[in-house]
């Protein structure tokens with residue numbers, strides 16, 4: 225039997241860091257939502273006790289370092305599954321972009337293998353397993369729109385933001401999430417974004433207020449080392465985006481636009497800057 229799962233990318237509409245924790249992670253408060261840019265996973269049961277990953281993308285690990293491999297291994301061990309699986313990853317989300325591509329693949333593998341092996345694992349348990357693989361994985365298990373707290377695993381689902389276009393531009397640099405959090409001095413953050421303002425804007429479907437409420441405390445840290453992120457953000461706003469911000473730890477910058485008539489102009493303008501540009505919708 226073959227089954228398929230879509231693994232959409234996420235953006236952080238808001239990312240605040242409250243403090244550094246004793247375990248080395250940071251206590252965060254984030255508003256996350258999914259966009260219509262997704263990897264596709266094909267999963268096929270194998271009679272042998274083995275996990276095989278393949279992908280058309282030449283630049284991701286296909287061994288134990290792959291997050292989909294780790295998801296399959298975890299579920300096999302915890303649920304004592306004797307058969308194996310072949311997972312093909314059709315990668316469309318840019319890698320190490322701040323869009324949770326690997327995390328979403330892991331979450332899709334957890335959902336898919338739960339079906340393939342008829343394990344009936346409840347969603348909450350899939351999220352707990354996901355938290356063992358990465359801080360963004362529990363959100364990716366369910367998707368939608370949510371406030372994420374703790375290190376990202378405490379989730380409060382909320383209604384979706386007002387629909388709009390999302391234009392993404394990723395400069396050709398590799399940014400390590402660990403390095404960016406490591407360079408952040410949580411005690412000296414000058415301006416924290418307001419989660420309350422963001423939630424109010426989303427609840428009231430006020431697109432302009434939502435753009436105003438966007439904020440990401442990791443942005444300054446990444447920009448200090450990669451000034452091209454600021455250039456892309458400024459370029460997006462100059463070209464007419466209603467709001468623009470870095471997603472996650474970067475380096476991808478996303479711009480939000482409500483009017484379709486503006487999309488082509490922003491997209492084409494950014495293509496002059498970098499190769500990796502996408503124009504997609506929010507996932508409803």
Ligand SMILES: C[C@](O)(CO)[C@H](O)COP(=O)(O)OP(=O)(O)OC[C@H]1O[C@@H](n2ccc(N)nc2=O)[C@H](O)[C@@H]1O
Pocket residue numbers: 236239248249250251252254322324327357358359360361374375376401402405406472473
């Ligand atoms: C930047 C975000 O993507 C925003 O959604 C997440 O906060 C990070 O999610 P992620 O990539 O799934 O993160 P993980 O794989 O769990 O952690 C990578 C590294 O980021 C740092 N990290 C991550 C999450 C968190 N709340 N505090 C941290 O300090 C840790 O140094 C960790 O070693």
Ligand SMILES: Nc1ncnc2c1ncn2[C@@H]1O[C@H](COP(=O)(O)OP(=O)(O)OP(=O)(O)O)[C@@H](O)[C@H]1O
Pocket residue numbers: 283284285289290291292313318319320321322323324325326327329330360401472473474
């Ligand atoms: N299935 C996968 N897809 C992409 N990268 C993967 C995968 N499995 C492991 N990796 C590794 O994870 C690293 C981070 O890639 P990923 O695309 O998940 O980053 P990201 O979008 O910045 O994640 P996040 O937003 O959660 O911090 C890459 O360097 C890559 O080698």
